Every structure is written in structure tokens, then in C-alpha cells.
Amino acid sequence: MQRLRRARRTVRRSARGGLLRPSGHDPVDRGPAGIPARTHRTVQDPGADVAERGTASPPRHTEGRQAHGQGDLRQGAPRRLNRVRIPAQRAIIDRRDIADRLAALVGEHGDKARPKIVALLKQALEDGRAELARRLEEKPSAGHECAGGHAFLIDQLVRIIHDHAITHLYATANRSQAERLAIMAVGGYGRAEMAPQSDVDIAFLVGGKRTPWCEQVVEAMLYMMWDLGLKVGHSTRTVDEALRMSKEDLTIRTAMLESRYVWGDQELFDDGSRRFDAEVVRGNERNFVTDKLAERNARHKRMGDSRYVVEPNVKDGKGGLRDLHTLYWIGKFIHRVRSASELVDVGLFTPAEYRSFRRAENFLLAVRCHLHVLTGRAEDRLTFDMQRRIAERMKFADRPGKSSVERFMQLYFLHARRVGSLTGVFLAHIDEQFAAKSARSGFFAGWKQKARTLKGYRIFGGKIAAPSDDWFRKDPVRLIEVFQLAEAEELEVHPETMRQATRDSGLIDNAVRKDARANALFLDLLTGRNDPEMVLRWMNETGVFGKFVPDFGKVNAQMQFDMYHHYTVDEHTIRAIGLLNKIEKGELTADHPRASRLIHKVNSRRVAYVAALLHDIAKGRNGDHSILGAEVAKELCPRFGLTESETDIVSWLVLNHLLMSHTAQKRDLTDPKTIEDFVAQVQSAERLRHLAILTAVDIRAVGPGTWNSWKGQLLGELYDVSQERLRLGHMRHGREQRVTAKQQQVAELLGDKAGLVDKLARTLGDAYWIAEPVDIIALNLVHYAEARAAKHDLSVHCEFYEARGATLVTVIAADHPGLFYRIAGGIHLAGGNIIDARIHTTRQGWALDNFLVQDPHGNPFAEKAQLDRLEKSIADALANRVDLAPRLAQRPLPHSRSKAFDVSPQVLFDNKASNRFTVIEVNARDRPALLNRLARALFESRLVVHSAHITNYGERAADTFYVTDLTGGKLDAGERMNRIEARLIEVASDEMQEKLENA
Structure with a gap:
């Protein structure tokens, strides 16, 4: 305790220090004369430690009440800051209490106190996270508060660990000028936006060179944080190194842009901040914007290049948090703003747009925090199962025709779309500012392109603009006209006009909707011959589309x-x-x-x-x-x-x-x-x-x-x-004529093998000739003739069938009950999905079955190894060399996330769809070898399958079978049909799948 008291006395003589562009804190509260005040009393300060007012600070850092989301220390900078109120901070973590308990452990156990210190801090971390998780459940939409609370929790732990390192582990009464250390938060931690499982990104700034003392303190701090289970991204650099690397690397430059003072030598931090402005930022604005937009575009491409993907990435996806961060980074780099709110001051956002920015950010942060809490890891992908659970946590309810999860995701996509709209307006303004700056200098300085007028609108630089702020208020039909002209003349809508349209979209009332001119303009836009898609999307982003x-x-x-x-x-x-x-x-x-x-x-x-x-x-x-x-x-x-x-x-x-x-x-x-x-x-x-x-x-x-x-x-x-x-009023040919015409076409395709047509015409029967396409018949005849000549009991042939984007699988075998379901099982075991099947039996009792097969992604099997695997798997299944049921149950479903959906099996019988067959349609959850199981159930029900048609709609499969009974007749409604329906529902159910998986 004596050492701690001496250290606290020392701080009164220590210099204050800091680093690179603190986007989060304003550590020193300056009075009217610019003199640092003794006590910082900002109430809305999530970084504050209310228990420590009036106490002395640990060595070599300023202890002030600090606010997450605040700006830096530039002279003359306005003090309008993003304040996130973190209520009842000591309920999250009480730094003074923990520091006192830590000191007591050191006093009692000396050098052997480390395990107990780690346990103390780990418990503080767990308790803090539990408290924040509880608050998130109580206020499920409080994204800023939750993210700021987690940053506050880490701040306090970092400060405790730092003070422990320099006070108890490596205490030195008089440190040299080189023994200086500032701790700064970077990345999301620097913005004070941390989800529960976010990495802790810390940069240690040291004096003119790395001294043994600095290295020891940094190492001690890192080991302590790792022991707490924190995922720490860290670097240790001098100011010169940090600036040099910032110039060379965009990622480091961006991290430094967001750096926030946490603890330590504030003068060092301030020095780095000033130099970063002067040496890295100034004069490099255009390059930074170009690089960040290229980085954003590459990220979008990786993530699907659409903000409407079904399982969006909350952080990196299009319309996600990273897009908001990019706007902030660009505005901060160009205009030296300290917070997103100051983007309004420099004209990049209107107050309404800034409020949209904050609402979107708050919602996305809340969703990300829920994801981390539910998964227990740094998960940013909003998967189907998570969508349902988060919708429940955020108190969304079902409405007629719309489930709670659909309502939740609708709000998500509305925010994502708003982020996209803000991005468009923001970047257009940045572009105009650069253009204006270029016009004031260089070869074309003083030259100004003349705008032209079109129906009262200004046309300039490929953009159409409203001539005045009240343009739409004077005639709301112009809200439709401006977009119609943009499409017809191949123009962009000026960002300021987009803003006006968004603001004034509420002027569209029933009178405007019924206006003949407005509707004629809309129809012209909808049927435009240039790019109606893009212009309708702009119209949708402003809200005009939905209002009209x-x-x-x-x-x-x-x-x-x-x-x-x-x-x-x-x-x-x-x-x-x-x-x-x-x-x-x-x-x-x-x-x-x-x-x-x-x-x-x-x-x-x-x-x-x-x-x-x-x-x-x-x-x-x-x-x-x-x-x-x-x-x-x-x-x-x-x-x-x-x-x-x-x-x-x-x-x-x-x-x-x-x-x-x-x-x-x-x-x-x-x-x-x-x-x-x-x-x-x-x-x-x-x-x-x-x-x-x-x-x-x-x-x-x-x-x-x-x-x-x-x-x-x-x-x-x-x-x-x-x-x-429709054209003839009847089919061009009768059954006999159609068969004859097909046979003539096949003969032409076969060339010198045309004799096979006459040889096999009666063998295959009229139904075969009508059912199969000409090109497949030609392949079948050659295959069948060769198989019979070789006296093969089984012949399997697979080839890439380009005309249908699939693989054609032909199986010739002695016909016997259960052949179809065994072939289907062999195809499934080889990783294939059957999309169509036609089953034929020759007059000699040979089965000639054709299947069209694709892989789980909808692509054909084309490589020789794939085709060989298909053939072997089918042969093994037909020869009983594999036990199909357990092997098929073990195969994972390509879309295992289908379990997030409720799909109840449904069976439909239709005796009117065909004159010869009963059509059975089974709708069920897609799963491994569903077709095999259904086909087996039909076989066990003593039905003959004549053709099968397989369709997939995401997680749902729709399999259709044309069947007869063993006598060739249709099924009659009654007890037997009910038994077949019950059996098909049973084998298609989730319970059957679970039973097979656990067998």
C-alpha cells in the first residue's frame, strides 16, 4: 500500500500524455480560460468512474471522466459530441473497488498473487458482461448503449491492468523521457462500439525508442488480458513508426484515424495526433477516399454485392455497419470531424439524414450484440436460425400474413437500404466537393460549364436538379416527373434533389395518385427503354415509389x-x-x-x-x-x-x-x-x-x-x-403419327446406325417414343443395343448433357420391384440430386430408365472422376453392396440451415391431371435422399412409378410421381389412398430423419 500511495503522489508531478486522433474521448476538461480543470464532471460519460472524483491518478496519465464517441483535442474544435449515456456504470464495473481489492491481494500474497488477480479480473469481466446482457434483454434495441457499455467495461479493465503493471510489477519512481507509454484503442474499440465478443484492438505508443521497461509493461498487460480470455489485437510502435506505417498501409491508416486515448502518457498521444494530421492526413484526402471505396467495393463483392442477401452479414455486408464506418472515415479524413454528428456541420448530411445514420447504426449494433450473446462468439452473419431468435428477443410479434421474423428482417432491410441511400448522397457530395476544388485550380481554373434547362430542371454534369427548394411543394407531380426525365434522358438525379424528394415524398396524396399526368409519367418511367431498373430503385430509396x-x-x-x-x-x-x-x-x-x-x-x-x-x-x-x-x-x-x-x-x-x-x-x-x-x-x-x-x-x-x-x-x-x-386448335399429330415422326428424326440423328430404329421400335413401345426427346432416344438406342449384345445384366451410362444443364444417367437392367428407389439411392450416395426421371420397361422385361442429375449447387457432373463415381455408386446400390438406409441418413444436407424453417409434409393426389396415371405430389423439407425414401414407400405400397419430377424451392422439395397400381390402373380414393398418404408423410417427416440419423 505504501508503494501505491507514493505512486499516487507522483502523478501530481507527472506530465500528461496521449496519441493519434482520439475519436472517442476528450480526457481533459478545460475551463473558460483553457486551463485543465481538476475534476471532470460530465454526467453523460460512459468512460467515467464516478467513484474516483477527487482522487489522485496513477503515474504518468491524466485521470478524467471520459466519454465514448467523443472527439479529439484540436484547438477550436466544437464540442458537439456523440454522447452515449451508460447508466449505473458501477453496476457494470467499479474500478476503484477492484483496484483496492487487487492491491490488497498484492499486499497479502506478494509475488504469488497473480492467479488470484486473474480470477478477480475474470470475475469482473464476466459480471460486467452478464450485466450488459441483462440490460440488452430489458432494452433489446439499445445498440449504442450496449456497444458503449462493453467498451467502457474493457476501458476500466485495461486501466486497472495498466496501473497494476506500473505500480506493482514494474514500478519506477523516476522514469526517463524514453520510458513513456500511451495506450490507445483502435478499430471498433476505438469508436467505443464493441459487441460482447468483439476483439480488443489496442495500440501501445512508446517514446522515442523501445525501452526494456516499456516492453515489460506491455508484455505484462497482454499476458493478463489473454489470461482473461480476451481476443487482443495489438501493436507496439513509436510515433515515428506509427506514422510511417500509416502512410504505407490503408488498414493501419484507418485504425490510426479512429484511435482513442485510453490511459497512460497523454502528451505522447497528443503529439502523435497532431503529427498524424500534419503528416498523414493533409494533402492525401483524395487518395484515401479512392482507396476506401475500392476496399468497400471488394468487400461487397465478397459478401454477395447486394444488401438483400437472405443471410446478411451485419458488419461487412452491403448496407451494414462497415458501410456506415466508411462514411465516417471518409468524412473524418477529409473534414477532420471528430464525430458523425459533425458531418452535418460540413454539409455532408442534413440533420434528418444524420438521425437516419444514428437510427441505422443503433439498430445494427443491437442486432450484432444479440448475435454475439446468442452464439457466444464473434458471429456477424444473420443466419436463418438467428433471425428467428433475435426477432423474438427484440419483441417482434406476428401479424396477419406476416410472421415476426419477416417483420424483423423487413426493418433490417429498411435500415440497410437507408444506409445505401445515405452512402449515395454522401459520396455524391464528396465527389462534388473534389470537383469544385479542382475547378478552382489547375489548367481549367475559372472555366465553368454552362448548365442547360429541361422543363424547368437544371441539367449539369450528367445530373438533373430541381431549380429551387420549393420546386416539389409547388407541384408534387414533379416528384414523378424528375425520375421519368432522368430515365428518358439517361441522367442521374442530383444528390440535393434526392434529398428534396425524400423530404417532400409525403406531399404525394390521393389527388396526386389520381392525377392523369402523374400516372402517365410513371407509366413512361416503368416502360422506359434506357434503364428503368436503376431509376425505379432511386425512386424507391426516396420513398416516392411507395407513396405513389x-x-x-x-x-x-x-x-x-x-x-x-x-x-x-x-x-x-x-x-x-x-x-x-x-x-x-x-x-x-x-x-x-x-x-x-x-x-x-x-x-x-x-x-x-x-x-x-x-x-x-x-x-x-x-x-x-x-x-x-x-x-x-x-x-x-x-x-x-x-x-x-x-x-x-x-x-x-x-x-x-x-x-x-x-x-x-x-x-x-x-x-x-x-x-x-x-x-x-x-x-x-x-x-x-x-x-x-x-x-x-x-x-x-x-x-x-x-x-x-x-x-x-x-x-x-x-x-x-x-x-x-392454340394455333391449330388440336395437336398437330395423333399418337401414331407422333411416334412415326419421332422415329424418322432419330434415324436421321443416328446416321449409319439408323437400322436400330426399326430393330427396336416395337421393343420399346409407343409410350417410350412419345415421352423421350429425340436426342436422348438416339443415345438410348445405341446404349441398349450394345448392352444386349454384350449380354450385360446391368449397364450404367453417365454423360454430361449440355442441352439441359445436367448429367444424363441411363440405367439398363432386368426390371424388378424396387429398382427405381435403389437407383435413386445410388445417385444420392454419389452426391447427386435427381431433377427428372423417366422409367420405361421394354417388352422383353428390361428396364430402361433415364435420370437427369445435378450436384447440390445445381451444376452438372462433367468431370470423368465424377461420372465414374456416379456409375460405381449406382452399380453398388443395385448389387446390394451397400446398405442404403444408414449410409444415406449419414449424408449431410447441403443446406443444413433448412432446420430453421417449419416445413410440414403434405401429400396431394390428383386423378384429373392425367388420363392414364394418378399424380402424387409430395411437399416436404429437403433432406438427404428424400426421393429414395419416397420411392421406396411407393414400392412398398405396391405402386409402379412411371415418371418422377423433382423441384426444389430452397429448403422445400416438391416431388411429383406419375404412378399406377400393379394392374396398370389409377388409384381410387379410399382407405388404400389414405394409407399411402400416411406412409409418405411418415417417411418425409423430421421424426423419420432423426430416427435414421440416430440408428
Whole structure:
């Protein structure tokens, strides 16, 4: 205790010190005359230690009450700071009490006190975290308070550990000028934004050189923090080294930009801060902005390059915390601001925008803190299971048509979108400031480009701007006009005009919505031929879109809680419109050749664009969104200016926008009844053209990878045969004529092997010739002939089938019960997913089965090793060399996060979909070898599977089987059908999966 008293007396004679641009603290409270006050009494100070007013400080540092989120010590800098109030600080950690208890342990145990000191500090850390976690549960949206509280907790521990090191471990009465040490927080710790499991990023600043004393103190502190279980990122540098490395490395430069004084020699910190401004910042503003934006773009690309990804990264994702940090870093580097609030003073944000900045930051910090608490680690990815749990913790409730997790994620995406909007405005202003600065100097100094006028708007530098602040108030229809002109003239909307539009969007009332001119302008924008997607996105960010079309405003940032839809409803819709525009311009001909032709044959292109806008407009309501959306279309289309006939077809398209994709993917297109039923609903060639276009853009706009050549092939086949049926009023050929035509085409493909057609025509039967495409028949005939000539009991052939973006697997074997489910099991064991299956039996009793297979990511198996593995796995399964059930249960599901969703199995029987077969559709959670289990259940129920069609919608699988009983007849409703339904539900259930996994 004597040593501690001497140390406290020494501090009164010690110099005060500090470092690089403290973005977080203002350690010295200066009075009116600029003289440091003895006691710091800021009440809203999360770094304060209320128990220590009037006490002496440990050696060589200033002990003041310090506030997280405050600015630096530049002379003349305003004192408007971001203050985060941390109430009841001593309930988190009482530094004086712990310091006294630590000193008592040293006095009692001497050199052997370390284990007890570590235990004391570890308990303080755990108690502090527990208190902050409790507060987060009580106030689940208090992100700033929680993050500031964790920084405060670490501050106090760092100070205690520092004082222990220099007082009890390496005490020295008179340190030399070189024995100087300042501790500064950098990174998120420097901003006083720490989630519960965040790394502790600390920089130790030493005097002119590294002395043994400094190294000993730093080492002692680090070992103590590591013993506490803290993840510490650290560096030890002199001021010269820190400045040199800041100039060379962007990451270090950014860390130094955010550095905050924590404890130690404040004069050293202040010296570094002044030199950082003078030597690193000044004159390098433009380079810093360029580098940070390049870094941001690379980060976005890694994270999916969209703020609407289904499992966003709260920290690094687009629209996340790091984007807000980037704005702050850029503003701080260019304008020397000390806090985000001062971005208002320098004109980069309006007060309303700054409030949006803080709200978004507070919400995102809260979500990140909940993630860390729930996972117990530094987890920043908002996975599906975490979304549900955090929605519950943040007190979101279910609403009709919208679950609590969807409401939570809607708010998340609204904040992410607002971050994107703030970023656009912010960077546009930065760009203009640089441009203005360049114009005042250099070769073109004094030269000014003349603005032109377009309908009263100023056009300058490729941007359209409102000429006055009250421009929209004078005529709110201009809120639509400005965006229509931007699209038509290929202009950007000036950031100040975007601000005005956001501010004035509330002027759009029912009178504006019903205004004929406003609706004509909106329709011109929607059907624009340049880039309506981008301009509609700008319109959406300002809120004008949702105000003008309130039904669209309801789906703004609305997430669909599943693994199939990658984007929010509004983003999906705008992307669909953009895809339609690209198809019309011929930019997607390779992927969508049919749609690229049809868009120029429809009677009204306005119908195509309005249908794309409205097809999901009723998502999130309590009911079928297709039915409800059709009613919305009947109201909106006349308002937009569409004719009665255009309104009818748009309403029909919205009602039936899923019809074509469901028919193509879930039904057997070779069954005449499938086509008859589909054509009966479509009824006209014009509807068919529009439906084909809308289906293509709808599927592709769902997300990356949802459109593939296989879906394109199925939709193309359905369109072609339906278009023929509509045009002729009947199928062009009868059954016999179709078989003969197919055989002639196959013979042409086979060339010198054309004789196989006549040889095998009767062997395979008419059903085979009708069901299979010409190119597959040609491959099958050669394979079958060779297998029979070699007298193989089993022949498996796999090859990459480019036309359908899949691998064609053909199996020829003696037909026997259970063959189908065993083949399916072998394919699953090799890592394949079956997307289509056609099962045939020759008149001689040989099975000839064709499967289209992809890997779990929707890609074909193309490498020889993959094809060999497929063949071997199927052969092993058919020869009973592997026990399928346990092996299949052990295979992990590629999308294991599907367990976050509730998917109850459902079985549907349809005896009207086919004249020959009963169609059974099973909807269930996607899981390893689901098809194998369902096929086995059908086999055990004494049913014959003639074809299978497999579709996946994220976590949900929809498997369709065309079946008959053993006599070739359909199933009748009754007890047997009920037993089959119960059996299929049982094998598709989660309970069955768990039973197999635990077997």
C-alpha cells in the first residue's frame, strides 16, 4: 500500500500524455480560460468512474471522466459530441473497488498473487458482461448503449491492468523521457462500439525508442488480458513508426484515424495526433477516399454485392455497419470531424439524414450484440436460425400474413437500404466537393460549364436538379416527373434533389395518385427503354415509389423467410423489371432466346411491364398473393392509364404468374392431358406469350442460380407444344403419327446406325417414343443395343448433357420391384440430386430408365472422376453392396440451415391431371435422399412409378410421381389412398430423419 500511495503522489508531478486522433474521448476538461480543470464532471460519460472524483491518478496519465464517441483535442474544435449515456456504470464495473481489492491481494500474497488477480479480473469481466446482457434483454434495441457499455467495461479493465503493471510489477519512481507509454484503442474499440465478443484492438505508443521497461509493461498487460480470455489485437510502435506505417498501409491508416486515448502518457498521444494530421492526413484526402471505396467495393463483392442477401452479414455486408464506418472515415479524413454528428456541420448530411445514420447504426449494433450473446462468439452473419431468435428477443410479434421474423428482417432491410441511400448522397457530395476544388485550380481554373434547362430542371454534369427548394411543394407531380426525365434522358438525379424528394415524398396524396399526368409519367418511367431498373430503385430509396403506389410501399424491404427467395419483394420486383428491359433490348438473348423474340410480338409491351410490377404486389397479406394481387391489378391498371383489355390480361397474369413454372417443373409434359389442362387455362396465344416472358423474368429475379438451362428447356417445351395446340386448335399429330415422326428424326440423328430404329421400335413401345426427346432416344438406342449384345445384366451410362444443364444417367437392367428407389439411392450416395426421371420397361422385361442429375449447387457432373463415381455408386446400390438406409441418413444436407424453417409434409393426389396415371405430389423439407425414401414407400405400397419430377424451392422439395397400381390402373380414393398418404408423410417427416440419423 505504501508503494501505491507514493505512486499516487507522483502523478501530481507527472506530465500528461496521449496519441493519434482520439475519436472517442476528450480526457481533459478545460475551463473558460483553457486551463485543465481538476475534476471532470460530465454526467453523460460512459468512460467515467464516478467513484474516483477527487482522487489522485496513477503515474504518468491524466485521470478524467471520459466519454465514448467523443472527439479529439484540436484547438477550436466544437464540442458537439456523440454522447452515449451508460447508466449505473458501477453496476457494470467499479474500478476503484477492484483496484483496492487487487492491491490488497498484492499486499497479502506478494509475488504469488497473480492467479488470484486473474480470477478477480475474470470475475469482473464476466459480471460486467452478464450485466450488459441483462440490460440488452430489458432494452433489446439499445445498440449504442450496449456497444458503449462493453467498451467502457474493457476501458476500466485495461486501466486497472495498466496501473497494476506500473505500480506493482514494474514500478519506477523516476522514469526517463524514453520510458513513456500511451495506450490507445483502435478499430471498433476505438469508436467505443464493441459487441460482447468483439476483439480488443489496442495500440501501445512508446517514446522515442523501445525501452526494456516499456516492453515489460506491455508484455505484462497482454499476458493478463489473454489470461482473461480476451481476443487482443495489438501493436507496439513509436510515433515515428506509427506514422510511417500509416502512410504505407490503408488498414493501419484507418485504425490510426479512429484511435482513442485510453490511459497512460497523454502528451505522447497528443503529439502523435497532431503529427498524424500534419503528416498523414493533409494533402492525401483524395487518395484515401479512392482507396476506401475500392476496399468497400471488394468487400461487397465478397459478401454477395447486394444488401438483400437472405443471410446478411451485419458488419461487412452491403448496407451494414462497415458501410456506415466508411462514411465516417471518409468524412473524418477529409473534414477532420471528430464525430458523425459533425458531418452535418460540413454539409455532408442534413440533420434528418444524420438521425437516419444514428437510427441505422443503433439498430445494427443491437442486432450484432444479440448475435454475439446468442452464439457466444464473434458471429456477424444473420443466419436463418438467428433471425428467428433475435426477432423474438427484440419483441417482434406476428401479424396477419406476416410472421415476426419477416417483420424483423423487413426493418433490417429498411435500415440497410437507408444506409445505401445515405452512402449515395454522401459520396455524391464528396465527389462534388473534389470537383469544385479542382475547378478552382489547375489548367481549367475559372472555366465553368454552362448548365442547360429541361422543363424547368437544371441539367449539369450528367445530373438533373430541381431549380429551387420549393420546386416539389409547388407541384408534387414533379416528384414523378424528375425520375421519368432522368430515365428518358439517361441522367442521374442530383444528390440535393434526392434529398428534396425524400423530404417532400409525403406531399404525394390521393389527388396526386389520381392525377392523369402523374400516372402517365410513371407509366413512361416503368416502360422506359434506357434503364428503368436503376431509376425505379432511386425512386424507391426516396420513398416516392411507395407513396405513389401504396401497395408497393407495403412490400418495401419485405423479406420472404425461406431459402428460395434471395431478395426482398421490392428488390425482386425491380430486378424483374430490369430483366424485362434487358430482354427487350436483346442483351439476354443467349439465356432467353424465346422471351427475346416474344417481347417484340406482344400486342402491348405496357402489359408486360405492369405485370412484372404487380405480380408479387400482394405478398405478406393474409391470403393467396396471386388472388389478392389480381384484385389490386384491377384497381391500379385503369389508374395507370391501361385500357380495359390490357387490365384484363394484367390481372390474369398476376393471378396465374406461377402456372407455367409449376406445370413445366411438376408435370409430365409428354402427357397430352398436361397440355390440354394448361391450354384450357391460358386460352389465347397473347396470354401465352406474356406468361412465358413473365415466368422467365420472375424465376431469374429470384436470385443467382435460380434460372438454368434445365428450367429454360422445360418452359420452352411447354410453350412450343401449347402454342401449337392454340394455333391449330388440336395437336398437330395423333399418337401414331407422333411416334412415326419421332422415329424418322432419330434415324436421321443416328446416321449409319439408323437400322436400330426399326430393330427396336416395337421393343420399346409407343409410350417410350412419345415421352423421350429425340436426342436422348438416339443415345438410348445405341446404349441398349450394345448392352444386349454384350449380354450385360446391368449397364450404367453417365454423360454430361449440355442441352439441359445436367448429367444424363441411363440405367439398363432386368426390371424388378424396387429398382427405381435403389437407383435413386445410388445417385444420392454419389452426391447427386435427381431433377427428372423417366422409367420405361421394354417388352422383353428390361428396364430402361433415364435420370437427369445435378450436384447440390445445381451444376452438372462433367468431370470423368465424377461420372465414374456416379456409375460405381449406382452399380453398388443395385448389387446390394451397400446398405442404403444408414449410409444415406449419414449424408449431410447441403443446406443444413433448412432446420430453421417449419416445413410440414403434405401429400396431394390428383386423378384429373392425367388420363392414364394418378399424380402424387409430395411437399416436404429437403433432406438427404428424400426421393429414395419416397420411392421406396411407393414400392412398398405396391405402386409402379412411371415418371418422377423433382423441384426444389430452397429448403422445400416438391416431388411429383406419375404412378399406377400393379394392374396398370389409377388409384381410387379410399382407405388404400389414405394409407399411402400416411406412409409418405411418415417417411418425409423430421421424426423419420432423426430416427435414421440416430440408428
